[in-house]
Amino acid sequence: MKMFNPKAILAGAFALGILAAPALAQDRFITVASTTSTEQSGLFGHLLPIFRDKTGIDVRVIAQGTGQALKTGENGDADVVFVHDKASEEKFVASGAGVRRFPVMYNDFVIVGPKSDPAGVKGSKDVAASLKKIAGAKAPFASRGDDSGTHKAELRLWKLAGLDPASGGDWYKSTGSGMGPTLNTASSMNAYALTDRATWLSFKNRGDLEISVEGDDRLFNQYGVILVNPDKHAHVKKADGQAFIDWLVSPEGQKAIAEFKIGGEQLFFPSANAS
Numbered sequence: 001m002k003m004f005n006p007k008a009i010l011a012g013a014f015a016l017g018i019l020a021a022p023a024l025a026q027d028r029f030i031t032v033a034s035t036t037s038t039e040q041s042g043l044f045g046h047l048l049p050i051f052r053d054k055t056g057i058d059v060r061v062i063a064q065g066t067g068q069a070l071k072t073g074e075n076g077d078a079d080v081v082f083v084h085d086k087a088s089e090e091k092f093v094a095s096g097a098g099v100r101r102f103p104v105m106y107n108d109f110v111i112v113g114p115k116s117d118p119a120g121v122k123g124s125k126d127v128a129a130s131l132k133k134i135a136g137a138k139a140p141f142a143s144r145g146d147d148s149g150t151h152k153a154e155l156r157l158w159k160l161a162g163l164d165p166a167s168g169g170d171w172y173k174s175t176g177s178g179m180g181p182t183l184n185t186a187s188s189m190n191a192y193a194l195t196d197r198a199t200w201l202s203f204k205n206r207g208d209l210e211i212s213v214e215g216d217d218r219l220f221n222q223y224g225v226i227l228v229n230p231d232k233h234a235h236v237k238k239a240d241g242q243a244f245i246d247w248l249v250s251p252e253g254q255k256a257i258a259e260f261k262i263g264g265e266q267l268f269f270p271s272a273n274a275s
Helices: 006-025 036-040 043-055 066-074 086-094 127-137 149-160 179-189 197-202 238-249 251-259
Strands: 029-035 058-064 080-083 098-114 141-143 172-174 192-196 209-213 220-228
Touching (some): 029 036, 029 066, 029 238, 036 043, 036 058, 036 197, 043 058, 043 238, 043 251, 066 080, 066 086, 066 149, 080 086, 086 098, 086 220, 098 127, 098 179, 098 197, 098 238, 127 149, 127 209, 141 179, 149 192, 179 197, 179 209, 192 197, 220 238, 238 251
Parallel strands (some): 029 058, 029 080, 141 192
Antiparallel strands (some): 080 220, 098 192, 098 209, 098 220
């Protein structure tokens, strides 16, 4: 019968501990609920390795529409939310779900549409007038329809135009999906769509689509970042989550945001000092 060797057991355990140590070190991470635009544009692919190299903190991103991302944070399933609908963000903080909103960056929305321009809006800088023309022509329009920041902005713009497109007929298509899939739908249908410029610049399957409407101040698109309230969810990684926020709004983080470009064109503009 074999006898147990305590020294061998301890040695084996020690060896396993040594082997496991690097894996444990790599397990330092936070979860960030953010938008499909920050993910699909490639921004996170640019920013997160820089942050990880500086802090040793890995960031795991849940890419959703802004409405879903805020619900993820409210449920305590993320440490940080990084989204783009200021009114919803302020409500999130006011409800106690988040600690404080920090402005991070901005870009703008554009309306893209087919080169044939059936609604006659190409070159317009008046988004409300353009939406009225699109609805009047019953030209196909692809909407995200997913309670995202982009969808919320689209609904505000339709309201500004005095229209309820959902009751307008088959020309208005709600995809219930992210920005990339919605642009794919628009491309296949030769439809108009509202998109953030960053996703558009990184989008490859444009087909016959091009930018139709841009330059209206009402197309401004501001992003904010918020720590999920650790007083409501004790497991929230307060220190590491705040470290990510502090880095984003620091000169180094703001510089990294400004340096992210596609084809020489800047996709996001730092705005940590904005209100």
